[in-house]
Each structure stands twice: as structure tokens, then as C-alpha cells.
Amino acid sequence: MILPLLLSVMICIPASAQLRAEKAALDSDNNRILATNGISVEVSGKLALCSHSEKGSIILDVKGGLAPYTYRWNTLETTKDRTNLFAGTYTVEITDAAGTVHIERIVVQPPYPLILNPLEKTDASCGSGNDGSAKISVKVGRGEPYQITWSNGMKDTWEVTNLAPGFYSVTIADIFNCDVTTSFEIKAASEGMQVSEVIENLSCSGQNNGSINLDIKGGQAPYTYKWNTGSSSQNLSNLAAGTYSVLIKDQTGCSFQASYSIKEATSIQLEEKLLPESCAGAGNGEIQVTIQGGSAPYTYIWSNGQTSSKLSGATAGNYSLKVTDALGCTVEKHFTLGTASALELELIEQTDISCAGSNSGTIRLKVKGNSGNYATKWLDDPSAGLNRENLSAGTYQLLVSDESGCTVSKSFTIADAEPIQARIETALDVDCTIGTITGVAWVSIQGGVQPYKISWSNGENNAREINFNSSGSLKVQITDALGCTAQTEVRVDFPSQINKAGRLDFDYRKLEINSEPEVQVDEEIIFESIISEEFIGWEWSFGDGKSSKEKDPIHKFEIAGNFEVILTAYDIYGCSSTEKNIIQVNAPLEFITIPNAFTPNGDGLNDMFIPKLRALTEFSMTIFNTWGEKIYSTNSLETKGWDGTHQGQASPPGNYLYQITYTSKDGEQFTKTGGVTLIR
Incomplete structure (x- = not known):
């Protein structure tokens, strides 16, 4: 808790001031004249801030003099008491009904950090012992005296002893009752230790990767360990299947004994059932596996990418399977899947289109592994034989069946030739000096087979680039090494002259x-x-x-x-x-003009005190009141100036002092001081 500081101040004014403050009162009965006593003030409230988020307050208890009283603060406030105050010095002028003046100066202290050193503590030796202790000290603070309050009732001592196990706290408060609290625990070993274990059994058959990890609570460290394996460490790893016992002792001699078992993993066994492919290429073979041992669930990865226990839609060939159980143990096995019939189509030759759009494709095939005679059927032409000629670009599908009923189907794609693509590009070659123009045309060719034969409409041959000197149409024909042709045309414009009349x-x-x-x-x-x-x-x-x-x-x-x-x-x-x-x-010359008065009344004229500046690189200005207190400062060339306020309050009219420092563009520094009048 932060308590307000009560500051009581009694000031006696000189006798001459007191006589002036006296007021005669006529008593109609005895004509006595009563004189007033001097003014005295007791100050209370929150006169010190503990953090920047807090605000201070001042409460005045005025006695003496002749009521009523009037109040005038240095911040122009006229109330008796003040709240919501920042740190600083506040001066109040108290005037009683007789004109007696009393001046009181009150300081609201700014926040000051109270930082403690890390708490030093000693735990109790055992659960029933009261031999724990704790010690605290201040690293940063306002200085002695400090108020120290321990949660066990001890006060104003930096160290407490004879602490039993448990939770405690200590609060340190400075001279202004700004405090900080820290909590801590005094621990102790119990009479018996509490031991919990995490056991990892063997993950896979035949491996020695078991482990026993212990977590010790209670007792008093350090602990000693004695395993039946001869090990003296807390945890064991790389263990085979078996039983392991340990004796644990703490520093006080308390002991704990237990035994733990590492279990053997069961091996994974695969049994398979194979269903051969009915016909070569039919893709209806199957391999079904069943698993014994290991730890479910299992994952399956076949060599062809399938991930179930059954390989389906398989053709004849060799396959492998890798099975992984829930513990990460794996087993791998290879299988060979046969076929009931070996009917197969072999591609002997396939010729694609030589020139785009022509019918020059061919397909030549051979049937192998057939049982008895075979029959062929092309989907696009059922009457065609096994081999095909004069084919256009496209996809052709053949179905072959033998006397066993097995069939094989295969598709063949005849690719079209890449067409010859020609494009005529043109440009004008202009000589700006003499005003001549030459037209240039060239052909870009893609596709086909080089070398190319090039024929232009103007009669030129085998030249990729030609000149022209008139508007019209240009044509070119391209013939590649296979005799494939392409033709393109472009319209060209040829200017009569270069325009030089531009302004x-x-x-x-x-x-x-x-x-x-x-x-x-x-x-x-x-x-x-x-x-x-x-x-x-x-x-x-x-x-x-x-x-x-x-x-x-x-x-x-x-x-x-x-x-x-x-x-x-x-x-x-x-x-x-x-x-x-x-x-x-x-280059501009530096210039500075400083006004001697300003009127911050919000009329838009002379509301700010700011010098007129030109050609300066650095600038700073500080404003002081007549008591020498700094009330405004800036170091920016972009500042709008002082608006006649201090800490959000309007400053009273009167004379103020300024100090201005500036640097010219050539690096020379100047300082000017003087006075300015604030007019309201």
C-alpha cells in the first residue's frame, strides 16, 4: 500500500506584516480591538509519485489570519486544494480577508525506481525443519530509512531466519511509502522421496533401445543411484529386455528402492497370397499380405507406390513391400508375380509426319507370345492389317487377341511435323544528318528442317534481308530441306521525306x-x-x-x-x-530575426514565439521564466515555436528569457540570448 506523505509546515510572518494583517473589530459593549493571529498551513496529500502513471495531490489546512482566504498558485489556479499533479514545485500565495499574505512552496517528488537485488535464501534441511532463511537488499532506491515487512511478521530487518518450508513474501517501502514486493518459497526434502518413471520398451525385435528415465521429488539433493547393472546415473538407456532395480539415497540418508521391466518387442512376420496376371498387360494381378507380430497399426509402401495390404491391378513382374508398425519397426519382402498368357505387341518402327499436314506416317508391329493364331483390329479401320502406312497425324489403337482369349491393346501416336513459321519484319534506316531513308525487311523462320530456300516477291532469292524504297506489299516463300513450304506477306509504308520543321x-x-x-x-x-x-x-x-x-x-x-x-x-x-x-x-545568405513579444490569444496573429530563419543547418531554442526554470525547449528547424504554455497550463503574462543557438551553412555556430514579453 502507498500512503500519502503528510507534510506540516508552520511559517511565522514578520511582526510588521502581522500588524498590517490585523483587523480591528469594534465591540459595542467594551470597545475592545481584537487582533488576528498569523497564518499557518499544514500540507498533506500525495506529495511523491511512485510511478509515471500516478498523479500527485496537495491538500491545504489553513489556520490563523482572518477568513475567508484566497489562493493563487504559480500555475494560475485559484482553488485551495490541487489534484492530478505532475512532479514539480508548486507555489501558492494565500491572502486572508485582512490582506495578510502567506506564501507556501510545496514539492511533489518525481518517481524514483526501487529495485531489489535477487533474494538470497537457504532452504530447510527437511520437511519438519525450521532452519530456512532469506535475505533481501536494495540495489537502487532513495536511501535509508526503508520500511521492511516480511509475511511471517518480522519488520525492519533485512534477513529472517528459522523459516519452515512454505511460501513467503517481503515488502520494501522507501521514505515516501513507494513499495515493491517479492515472493519466494522455502523448500525442504520430505521424509520419503517420490519417484516417477518413464519407460521405453524395445521398439523392434532384436534391438537394445529400451530406456528408464526417473523424476525425483522430495528428499534432499544431491541423490545417489545404485542400479543392479552397476550404473550410478539417474537414467538408463540402450537397454535390452529384462528387469532393472535401483536404490536411491538423498543427502540425509533417506532411501527409495524400486524395480522396472523392459519388455521385448514381437517380430513382424509376413504371409502372402499371389494371384497371377491373367494375360500379359491385363493388369489384373494381385498380392495379398497378412501380418503377425509387431504393433498395430501398420503402414504399407509397395514399390509401385500403392499403400494398402493388398497390391491390386498389377502386371507380371517383380515387386517389393515395406511394412512399418506403430513403433517404427520395419520389415521388407520381395515378390515375383507371373502371368497366365504372354501375348505381347512389339513396336518395330514408327514414322511421324515429315511435312505438316501430309499423310506420311507409318506403324510396323510384331506379335509375340501368342497362344495359337491371333486376330488384329484397328479402331479407326477394322479392315487394316497389322502394319499401317500413309497415316496422317493422330492416335491409332490396335486390339490383338489370341486363341486363349487373352487380348492386348496398345495405342500409337503419329506426331505432326512442326510447321514452318515465317514472319517478315521491317524497319526504316534514317540518316538524320543528310535526310535520307532506306527501308529494310528481313524474314524470321522457325520450324522445318534447315537449310532453307528463300524466294522474295521482288525477285531476290536465298537472302534473309532485303532493302525496299517504296510502299507496297512484300511476299516471301520458305522451302526447307524436306521440301516443306510456307509463305507470308506484309504491307510496308515508305515515307517521302523526314520532317524537320519541329519547334x-x-x-x-x-x-x-x-x-x-x-x-x-x-x-x-x-x-x-x-x-x-x-x-x-x-x-x-x-x-x-x-x-x-x-x-x-x-x-x-x-x-x-x-x-x-x-x-x-x-x-x-x-x-x-x-x-x-x-x-x-x-547561394542564400543566412538570416535570423527574433521578435520581442507575442500574443498567444488564438487569433492567428503572433500566437507563437519563433524566430524567422533562413539558410541554417541547425537550430535550438530554450525558454526560461524569471526564476530561471526551463519551461520550453526545441532543437528542430521545423518547430512552430512556443505557444505560451508549460506542462499543459497557460503561463502568466510577463517577461521571459530565451537562449537561441544556430549553425550557418558554412558550419559557424552562434548563440543569442534576450527577453520576450508574453502578452495576454
């Missing part, structure tokens, strides 16, 4: 108008271009290493000097024109 010019001006007509460093300058429609692209060079592709860019020069600004424009043929201009950029 190019530009102006510039400041983006923000001010009293300085010259261009200054770091001022935004907008460049306004005059560019004819014949130009489709443009680029600016500002002479300071910077450039822009905007039509009307905004630019700032970072240093003073003369800069040649060049505007270059380009037409559709890549020909360019330029316009140049020299711009002089001046």
Missing part, C-alpha cells in the same frame, strides 16, 4: 514565388517546355549531373553556380533537336 523551346520559373528574384540553392524550379507534336520523346540535362524525362520537370540545384540546361527532343525516326539555356544559381 523546340523552354522557359523556367520558381515554383514558389518569394521576394528573391534570383534562383537560389535548393529552390524548386519548374521548367516549362514548348515541344511540337512531331517530337515523340524528350530528355532534360540540368548541367549538375541530374536529368529527367518528364515534359515539364521540377528541379532543385543543390550548389551555387552557372548551369547549362539542355532540352533534347526526338522524332519518330530518332532524329533529335536541342535547346540550351544558362541558369545562374545563387
